[in-house]
Amino acid sequence: MSSDPSPPLATIAAALRYERQRVGLSITELARRAGIAKSTLSQLESGVGNPSVETLWALGVALDVPFSRLVERPAHSVRVIRAGDGPRIRSEHADFTGTLLSAGTTHARRDVYLIELEPDGIRTAEPHTPRSVEHVVVGAGRLRCGPEHEPVELGPGDYATFPGDAPHHYQALEPGTFAVLIMEHP
Known part of the structure; x- marks a missing residue:
């Protein structure tokens, strides 16, 4: 298995922005609902930072979307994830x-x-x-x-x-x- 711990930051950033705007929440309101700092959410939406499982779960619950919607890349008709790859x-x-x-x-x-x-x-x-x-x-x-x-x-x-x-x-x-x-x- 790969030792690359880096999360898919660009995918997370785009998904957070999209889901937050879809439900009509400000960064401040989403951060409050998720119990995280506004600066943390701003960084994540900018594609920087190092989000933990806990932070992304809290955001998913606050947005009423599955965790996967925040880290999944758009699907193709045939998809292979090699051992050690993936977000x-x-x-x-x-x-x-x-x-x-x-x-x-x-x-x-x-x-x-x-x-x-x-x-x-x-x-x-x-x-x-x-x-x-x-x-x-x-x-x-x-x-x-x-x-x-x-x-x-x-x-x-x-x-x-x-x-x-x-x-x-x-x-x-x-x-x-x-x-x-x-x-x-x-």
Whole structure:
């Protein structure tokens, strides 16, 4: 897997501007709703800065759009993402990286991610859009994930599903843990 941690800044900047203008919010109002600094949002819309998973999730929730809409490049008819490529976004609270593999359409609101985790922290996720559901299949390593009060432990090939609209977390129990995460949005 590639060690390039740089997020797709130009894609994020264009998507944030478009989604913010689509819902008719000022930078100040969107920053307030997302609980981030106005200067942070201004930097992101200008294509600079280093957005974390948490910041982009907060913006997605404030805009009522899936996380993927903020990091996905426009689709082509055939799309291949080579191992280690794709828009990689890091967490600021844990050794957790999410790579968007596929974003849903307006008719099939689901996003597919490759997530990579190391055992030195817990990735705690705030609730996503109402009625969202997460599906996880572990590819390697061991993973503890799920709602805060009902986590499960998974190994290679194991699958779990749980509500994404409640606080939940991901924790690697072995080095080199990775999984496929599918998020459904109503």
